[in-house]
Amino acid sequence: MDRTAKVTFVTLVGSIVNIILTVFKIIAGVLGRSTAMIADGIHSLSDLLSDIVVIVFVKISAKGRDKDHDYGHGKFETFATLIISLMLIVVAANLMSGGISKIRLILSGVEVSSPGMIALWAAVASIVLKEILYHYTIIQGKALNSPMMIANAWHHRSDAFSSIGSLLGIAGAIFLGEKFVILDPITGCIISIFILVMAVKMSVPAIKELLDVSLPDEIEQQIETTAKSIPGVIDLHELKTRREGPGIIMEGHLVLNSHISLKAAHDISKKVEGALRKRFGSETQISLHLEPEDDSE
Template identity: 40%
Template sequence: MLRLVTVTESEKIDEADFRYQQIKKVTVVGAVVNLFLAFMKIILGYVGQSQVLIADGVHSLADLASDLVVIVAAKHGSAKADDDHPYGHGRIETVVEVMLGGFLVAVATGIMVDAVSRLVGPPIETVPTWIALVAAFLSIAANEGLFHYTIYVSKKANSQLLKANAWHHRTDAISSVIAVIGIAGAMAGFPMLDSIAAIGVSLFIAKIGWDISWRSLRELIDTALDPEKVEQIRQTILTVDGVKAVHSLRTRSMGAYALVDVHILVSDSRISVSEGHQISESVMRLLLKEIDEVSDVTVHIDPEDDEVKGTCSHLPLRGEVIQVLDKAFAANKFYPQIKNVTLHYLDGKIHIDLLLPLGLISENTSAQQIKESFNHRFDETQNIAEINILFT
């Protein structure tokens, strides 16, 4: 059964606007929380005599800049396609993901450098108070809450950019864990614990940053979707009536969306152009409906498997073929009565259907006689495999 689904351009635009609103909402919440945490940690770090808490507060201030970048990227990345960007602006989000990943690596490097300098430097004289410890615990709770909230919305909005920012919140929570270890260790007489823990966690943060940047860089060089998603696309296409096989299936990401190019082999190699077009439209609409990520589909119809069969690229087009027929059947009295000429390019040869009026058949002229009048041995270079005579 042929499956037809209508997916309008306005629906895609509404979806993009929904994504932007979701990203904007969660990022604004994150920015407000980061602003509160920054001032709380800086002030209480000063009051509680904790250098690590003050540094963590400065880290939260830096997060405000990344939140602003996320909002700007989401706004421009969700803009609809235009003449200069026919596939949309999704790659803006991808570029920012690379930047966020790089920022995490930079943060990790800073934490490690600071930790090493404190390990090899003179011992810290001041001892933090319990106020600094409470502030660090509050920071952990707030950032972990932001992580789970942002991850939830990133899945809902299908946003890798938001997912990257969620992991940014998780690293902020880990940064505060470092502060807790450092403060508690200093209060217990073991200030070295802060630096040792910081080095280990900085490696973890750097790994997250690298993974985010690497995934986004792979998207920028048009890496295919994961094998499971590609197979899902393939199986979805095969459910469309008239599709016999699928090959040359290519996919790539564009921000939150996926672009698909595919060759489909139709069940009947001699179907009309309009039927082939209808099959391709059905494939496109079904993918847009069934696969959430897919936003653009290009379908190439193949009458035969061009990866196996002989190529037809060397064969002449209609005008040249008609000239050959005109010359071959110039003396055939039935030839001027032809109502339609259909050309089939199959297996490296041309197969021709000639449509004649049924009225040509009479008591004195049989259909077989008419067909035999079109028997002609064409030159091998003319690449005509057969001529079929049909009546209407």
Template identity: 30%
Template sequence: MNSTNYKKIKQVLWVIMFANFAVALLKIIIGSAVKSASITADGFHSLTDGSSNIVGLIGISLAAKPVDREHPYGHRKFETLAGLFIAGMLLFIGGKIIVEAVNRFLNPVSLNIALENLRALIVTLAINIFVCTYEYSQGKKLNSFILLSDSLHTRSDIYVSIGVLITLVCIKLGLPSIIDPIASLIVSLFILHASYEIFKSAGSILVDKAVIDTEKIKNLALEFDQVKGVHNIRSRGSEDDVYIDMHILTEPNMSVEKSHDLIHQIEKKMRKEINNNLQVFVHLEPFYDLIRNAK
């Protein structure tokens, strides 16, 4: 990823951060005013959105550092580590909301819900939808793990806000207030699920899980007439930083110059068909060795 992309990601995170903090503050004020555990829980969930943006900005700043002697592969995994930190924050907040919901079960509180409060929550929901859509589209465009992870976090916030609104409308229509802490527990499940999804995605990158189908890599390499066979195919990385290595069999009398050109042509082909942010490492083997070993 080039420095221009990192700057664009930072710009997106700044915009999203201010929007998230504004939404969180409004929800917490409303929740405190009407004494609603579900609205307040939703507000703190939104607060973690803004906090995660700060973590994302720190992670991107570190990831943007150039290659050095201690980090010959660059600093890109700092973005992934920032994603893990966000997942940890979500895990903590989810647990906190569960404790508060249980407390509300033991000590019920009657709610005072005004129509103006519901309108305000609808406005915050509209902002969340914009934030999620914008962040996800930019994450795809810029191939940013942190933006995609954070948009997943915000998407859970949308579902949570819809659930809270439905709960408050039900209470306004006369249903018992006990459904408010029940809604809080549902909020916590969404938060914990978002945490799990981010842990899963970040973990796959850090443990070098295969990211490209080996058959697809093999078929692309075999489209070149000079390639007689492909094996030992491996891939790792993330959407913005993919590494592929493999063994290719070619004619034993092929010159170093032609072999070098072949490798570049294969890499160019794979960048076009698979991912532009891709590096290919090839180990060349003479084709007759395969025949000899088969005898």
């Protein structure tokens, strides 16, 4: 099974779980009169939508290079990560709005029914299933070096965390009496803040990658150290780096002894490329300009 097939399979497993949870939680929220559980169900729906984004964009990003994309389609994964983040921001805003509206109703004296036990059990089921799904997805995402899958895994975990909030709010409203029914919408608002924070944390790296921001200094230092470890390499400078989906792109000037043959210089550069790909992944794209020592001053 190739990388695209593995990503698709893992995401389809998540989709099935999300479909079941979305239907179950929204029904449980309606029957159990729980704003927090309805909000939780909408969050699971956003997970399902993000699964669809992953499946579509992983197929595009796997196309490789063509005449219009010299560096491949890796940034489509990054774009998908940003889409998932923006979806979460919209979801968070809607949940906050609904929670605030219910809080205002309660404070104005409007009678609001306490949540039912079905909403409580739905929260428990969601926590267990989504935490399992988080671990499954993030393990596979790291193994496949897919930031998009890792982002989707955190989307699953944010659903589990939001269900913990729902559980606390619903339990408080059920077991502490009608005076504490306001805990339910308050929890819904807290969930929305958590979702917003998660969305921003996922979107910042994606935006940086789309803007071709250089890799962190420590990574660039590792690149230089790896290149200099190859016998015959005097220096690596003018290093330029950026991330391209699951891989990285690096360009630089490789300084070699000015008296060696062209073939020897070529062989050294190939060894450097091999070492860098071994260190940073087979999808690393490398462009080295060979420079004689006398001209590197």
